[in-house]
Amino acid sequence: MDTFAQLVILTLAAGTPLVFAALGELVTEKSGVLNLGVEGMMLVGAVVAFMVAATSGSPWLGILAGMGAGAATSLIFGAITLSLLANQVATGLALSLFGIGLSAFVGLDFVSVVIAGITPLSIGGLSDLPVVGQLVFGHNPLVYLSFALFALVQWFLYRSRGGLVLRAVGESPQSAHAIGYPVIAIRYAAVLFGGACAGLAGAYLSVAYTPLWVEGMVAGRGWIALALVVFATWKPWRVLAGAYLFGGVTLAQFQVQALGVAIPSQYLSMLPYLATIVVLAMISRDAVAIRLNAPASLGRPFHPAA
Amino acid sequence: MIRLEARPEPSRTFKWASPLIAVTATVAIGFALFPAMGKNPFDAFHAFFVKPLDSLYGVGELLLKASPLMMIATGLAAGYRANVWNIGAEGQLTLGAIAGGGVALALHGVDSPLVLPLMMAAGVAGGVAWAAIPAWLRTRFNANEILTSLMLVYVATLTLSLLVHDAWRDPEGFNFPQSKLFSESAILPNMLEATRLHWGFLLALAVVAAGWVFMQMSYVGYQMRVAGLAPAAAHYAGISAPRTVWLGMLIGGGCAGLAGVGEIAGPIGQLQPSVSPGYGFAAIIVAFVGRLHPVGIVFASLLMSLLYLGGESAQLNLALPSAVTGLFQGTLLFFLLAADVFIHYRLRGAKRVTRAAVAASDPARKMSGV
Numbered sequence: 169m170d171t172f173a174q175l176v177i178l179t180l181a182a183g184t185p186l187v188f189a190a191l192g193e194l195v196t197e198k199s200g201v202l203n204l205g206v207e208g209m210m211l212v213g214a215v216v217a218f219m220v221a222a223t224s225g226s227p228w229l230g231i232l233a234g235m236g237a238g239a240a241t242s243l244i245f246g247a248i249t250l251s252l253l254a255n256q257v258a259t260g261l262a263l264s265l266f267g268i269g270l271s272a273f274v275g276l277d278f279v280s281v282v283i284a285g286i287t288p289l290s291i292g293g294l295s296d297l298p299v300v301g302q303l304v305f306g307h308n309p310l311v312y313l314s315f316a317l318f319a320l321v322q323w324f325l326y327r328s329r330g331g332l333v334l335r336a337v338g339e340s341p342q343s344a345h346a347i348g349y350p351v352i353a354i355r356y357a358a359v360l361f362g363g364a365c366a367g368l369a370g371a372y373l374s375v376a377y378t379p380l381w382v383e384g385m386v387a388g389r390g391w392i393a394l395a396l397v398v399f400a401t402w403k404p405w406r407v408l409a410g411a412y413l414f415g416g417v418t419l420a421q422f423q424v425q426a427l428g429v430a431i432p433s434q435y436l437s438m439l440p441y442l443a444t445i446v447v448l449a450m451i452s453r454d455a456v457a458i459r460l461n462a463p464a465s466l467g468r469p470f471h472p473a474a
Numbered sequence: 475m476i477r478l479e480a481r482p483e484p485s486r487t488f489k490w491a492s493p494l495i496a497v498t499a500t501v502a503i504g505f506a507l508f509p510a511m512g513k514n515p516f517d518a519f520h521a522f523f524v525k526p527l528d529s530l531y532g533v534g535e536l537l538l539k540a541s542p543l544m545m546i547a548t549g550l551a552a553g554y555r556a557n558v559w560n561i562g563a564e565g566q567l568t569l570g571a572i573a574g575g576g577v578a579l580a581l582h583g584v585d586s587p588l589v590l591p592l593m594m595a596a597g598v599a600g601g602v603a604w605a606a607i608p609a610w611l612r613t614r615f616n617a618n619e620i621l622t623s624l625m626l627v628y629v630a631t632l633t634l635s636l637l638v639h640d641a642w643r644d645p646e647g648f649n650f651p652q653s654k655l656f657s658e659s660a661i662l663p664n665m666l667e668a669t670r671l672h673w674g675f676l677l678a679l680a681v682v683a684a685g686w687v688f689m690q691m692s693y694v695g696y697q698m699r700v701a702g703l704a705p706a707a708a709h710y711a712g713i714s715a716p717r718t719v720w721l722g723m724l725i726g727g728g729c730a731g732l733a734g735v736g737e738i739a740g741p742i743g744q745l746q747p748s749v750s751p752g753y754g755f756a757a758i759i760v761a762f763v764g765r766l767h768p769v770g771i772v773f774a775s776l777l778m779s780l781l782y783l784g785g786e787s788a789q790l791n792l793a794l795p796s797a798v799t800g801l802f803q804g805t806l807l808f809f810l811l812a813a814d815v816f817i818h819y820r821l822r823g824a825k826r827v828t829r830a831a832v833a834a835s836d837p838a839r840k841m842s843g844v
Contacts, residue, residue: 204620208804248808252815253478257559257620258762262807265755269800276795383797388628395621434636441625445607448622449615458616471478 173302175419177288180311181377183415185210185369187314189393190400190407191321192365197397198325199358200338200465204260205245206366207390208267213238213367214374215275218381222278227286227379231310231371238367239360241267246359250352253469264390272383285379286310310372317365322404334358338463341470351470366390388441395444399451401461410447417443478819488816493763493770496809497777503805513792521791522784534669536779538741541678542567542733542750544775546757548685549729551766555689556698557705558722562608562623563730564754565630566601570731571738572634573600575745578660578738579642579653589659594735601731602724604630609723613716619723627754635747642745653745662739674736679772681729686768688725698722730754751782752800759807778803 189206196203203209216237221230245263248254288308297305325331334354337344341351369389374381392414400406421436452458501519508518526532546563553560560566574597581589607626611617635651644654662672689695701708701718709715737749760778764770785799 244808248812252812253819254811254814259808259811261561261758262804262811265759265800266804266808269797269802269804272797273795273801276797388625391621391624395618395625398618398621432636432640434632434639438629438632441628445611445617445622445625449611449617452617453615455616471480 179415182418183412184314186411188369189366190396192362196358196362198338199355200463202256202467205263208264209238209241209366210370210386210390211267211271212241213370215271217371218374221375222281222283227375230375234371235364235367239364242359242363246356278381286376395448479822484817492813495813499809500806526783526787534671537675540775540779541675542753543760545678545681545733546730547760547771548682549726551761552725553722556702556718556722559620560726562627565627566604566727566730567734567754568630569604570597570601570734571749574735578656585659597731597735598728601727605723605727609720655744672740682768
């Protein structure tokens with residue numbers, strides 16, 4: 169196969185979980201809610217998707233179950249922060265710790281199970297076309313789904329009435345409440361959407377990308393997705409660009425090893441985390457741009473009477 | 475319809491009742507959950523909370539595991555009270571273990587009472603250095619310390635893995651990724667016969683006491699509390715925000731680094747790819763459950779340590795996976811955060827609001843006749 173096409177395919181495949189998770193978190197944050205539990209929701213999504221795929225034999229059913237599981241875990245976060253007005257940072261951390269524990273616990277019997285995952289498309293004839301065939305038709309079906317999700321989020325946020333209301337809630341919940349919008353309900357919806365997307369990201373990892381279940385397999389991608397939202401200054405297209413950038417960095421470790429360069433694997437495994445730190449510092453440096461782009465009420469609880 | 479109504483003043487009762495509510499609710503969830511896993515809930519309760527403590531050895535283990543938790547939580551609490559969110563204590567612990575372990579290996583065979591103090595100093599320095607990175611990134615580049623400190627956990631773990639797989643691997647260790655066993659002089663002496671409890675426990679208590687004196691009695695501690703409670707007032711009073719960040723991060727890092735030395739110079743006795751079963755993360759829960767207060771932190775660390783022991787005991791006695799510990803830790807924190815709402819709010823059954831009542835309570839509307 170053409171090496172260039174191969175590289176593009178692998179980069180997109182590695183970046184896709186970040187696209188799902190970061191787009192979901194972007195929508196949540198646009199409503200003014202900061203959910204730091206992405207890592208936990210991804211793990212719960214991954215383990216549930218894998219369990220359902222393994223027992224039912226249908227990977228697609230697994231994907232759906234993973235989305236549902238991610239949304240269900242985000243509901244716990246929503247109940248505690250939106251209805252009970254708890255601190256969003258602490259609750260998000262709790263959600264991540266809870267998700268790590270829960271997924272390790274329920275997934276124990278599935279650690280060495282083998283499943284038939286979702287494999288890249290192969291459309292007879294079309295995928296065999298030189299260069300273009302692989303580039304356009306050779307991806308995993310979920311990669312196309314991530315493109316669709318991007319288009320949906322972009323359209324919803326900036327071209328639909330619902331997106332305008334969502335952004336208004338994130339900028340000034342008091343004003344939105346005064347006009348008569350149900351702030352808490354809208355925030356619940358945004359949190360659930362973020363949870364479903366994180367679940368989908370996890371499901372992609374366990375059912376399509378690897379496909380297997382290992383304790384803690386999300387390996388910090390949830391936190392990287394959170395950093396990506398800041399990196400993207402809350403703009404969907406920049407989330408997409410950032411996700412593929414990080415996909416490429418993740419890939420470097422396999423590429424370098426394949427080339428036979430004698431460098432301990434740990435150095436290369438550090439790369440995505442170090443890259444996140446560097447990129448975050450570079451973007452955050454411009455405090456004005458961050459303040460202008462971040463939803464004004466991000467992280468603050470809303471109580472109608474207050 | 476029940477709604478939340480803001481209390482005129484935070485409830486002190488609920489501030490301390492809330493952890494008890496959370497513990498009770500977590501145990502209740504356990505009771506409901508164990509039958510679902512096919513276990514008798516009373517047997518499970520016994521295995522989880524009673525069995526680990528029915529011997530002197532067990533009590534020693536309880537205090538042994540509580541030591542790093544209370545040490546780290548004390549350091550983190552100083553930061554959290556100042557609104558500095560260091561969640562990378564696990565990485566700072568690992569760096570402390572690397573630095574302290576490096577000293578132990580460099581002085582291998584040296585029989586001097588100075589080895590342990592040197593290891594501790596190196597461990598604190600390692601933790602402080604690791605915490606200094608997010609502090610610098612936050613003060614210099616405005617980068618969110620939650621994300622950077624967490625990313626550094628992965629980097630620290632990989633660094634330790636690199637060292638024990640390569641440079642520091644025991645040549646006579648049959649290729650296992652671990653260092654030489656430390657010399658006797660690099661091991662914390664035992665404190666209580668027939669247990670594994672070592673003097674690190676007293677060190678942990680000393681750290682908690684020092685933390686209390688610093689936060690409650692010192693001027694700098696007072697400034698940090700003000701910066702956490704009222705950032706605008708702190709700014710107006712001339713309290714330096716960058717200094718608050720630096721102090722909040724470095725204190726947490728130093729405590730975590732010291733806890734790392736306590737582990738490798740205590741129960742482990744060498745460097746391994748993993749030197750902590752997530753103490754750095756569990757300590758976050760300890761800090762919150764302990765209300766960011768030293769006395770609370772001591773009790774919360776004992777509880778969290780019991781959850782670790784209970785998980786191991788449930789694995790031995792009930793064939794339950796020890797991962798159940800993490801599940802309970804997370805559940806406990808959820809209940810705590812949920813119960814905390816009653817510190818600032820109380821429940822009110824809303825009266826039916828009638829038009830007349832609205833008009834009566836609102837003179838402007840009454841006058842305009844709406």
